[in-house]
Amino acid sequence: MSVLVGLIVMLGMLVVVPLGLRLVDGPGPSRLSRWWPLLAAPGAVALWLPRGPAATALAAVYAAATLALALHAPARLARTRSLAPAEIAVLTALASPSVAGLALVAERSGHQLFGFDLEILALTVPHFHFAGFAAALVAGLVCRASADRPAARCAALSVPLGTLLVLVGYFVDDWAELAGAVVLTAGMWAVALVTWRDVRDERQDRTTRTLLAVSAAVLVATMLLALSWALGEATGLPHPDLTWMAATHGLGNALGFALCAVLAWRRLEETTA
Template sequence: MSVLVGLIVTLGMLVIVPAGLRLMDAPDLTAVRRLWPFFAVPGAVCLWLPRGATATALAGCYALGTVLLALHAPRRLLRTRSAAPAEVAVLTALVSPSVAALALVAERSGHRLFGFGLDILALTVPHFHFAGFAAALVAGLVCRTVDRPAARFAALSVPLGTLLVLLGYFLDDWAELAGAVVLTAGMWTVALLTWRDVARERHDRPTRALLAVSAAVLVVTMLLALSWALGEATGLPHPDLTWMAATHGLGNALGFALCAVLAWRRLRENEENPA
């Protein structure tokens, strides 16, 4: 696993996921939130060790935490009995880290899971932390805030696009391209609604700036994702995986996910403690 991918995944494990969990209206997640560092820290450490038994064991510890998190998805579904778009997005966020953890355990052990190369498995880990968890969560938050069809479209298309990209791994590059198109449409809709509806409310300047950055970055990073998927399917020139990690991956991690969760945390705090 490259240094850059390791840094991106570390950010996802130690910052994005725990910050995102605090944005979910789920009192039953309290225990997982408190225990998360005991799973995430070993997971982050394993990224910097050579592949082998120790790295695999630490990755397994992280996987255990993600399974505990994923188990809240069916419990939440039974409790709410809702398939509303915002709920679909939250359920996707709860499950996605476990997909990332499965890929991580395989990659750290040197096992070609389902025949996929170790490079692909390594990149699956950040994809399901940021597209699977962060993007789905933010789409759900936007959907709860902005009551219009476009918001519901975003909350459904981000999870659907993430699922289609995953299925594309097993089918072919054209299926993965279809997933990238759906995911991009959802992410661009999130960006538009964030810019037009959420950021223009009477929030403080830092919050508006964080929301604006998170929206603007998505325009560029998802265009890169489209160009890569199109190139893989058609053979047209496109960025390689190293360049994608340095642009699409880093942009989504810092510019979108980090800025978005910080902004929504500030919004939540302002709601709970109005001036």
């Protein structure tokens, strides 16, 4: 795992996920968020160890935490009995880190899970922290805050669907992955549009408005990069390589979108508490 990808994953594990869990209503995720940095620390250490038993064992601790989080999804569904768009997005956020946890265990053990090479497994880990968890969670928050407007409902449904289609594309072919990238991009751009148009408010303080604006604007560029990569993989057209994608698309989504968005929503929550 490259240094840059490792740093991006650490940001997701130790900062974005616990901050995001505090935004999920219900006692389970909120309680888990208090312990999350401690549970994630072994996984963070595993990123920097050579592949082998020690790294695998530490990664497995983190994977167990992600599975515990995923169990909150069916529990939440049983409690709310709702499949409204915002709820679908939140359920996706709760379940997605478990995919990252499983991929991390396989990659740290040197096992080509389902035949995927180790580089793809390494990139699956940040993808399901940021597209799977952060983007789905923010899409759900945007949907609730925007009174279920059509664009917000589109965001809350398209982000989970696009994330699922990208995962399915791993097993099918590059064209299926391209279809997933198109749907996911549409959902992310809908998140950006609704954030910029409806969530930002002149009554908010300057820092909150800036964080929301940055999180929305960054998505325009980063998701164009995602589309160009998926299109190139499917058609053979020139496109950025994975190293370049990690340094642009990956870093931009991690810092510019996910971190700014969860910080902004935390500030919004504090002002309305």
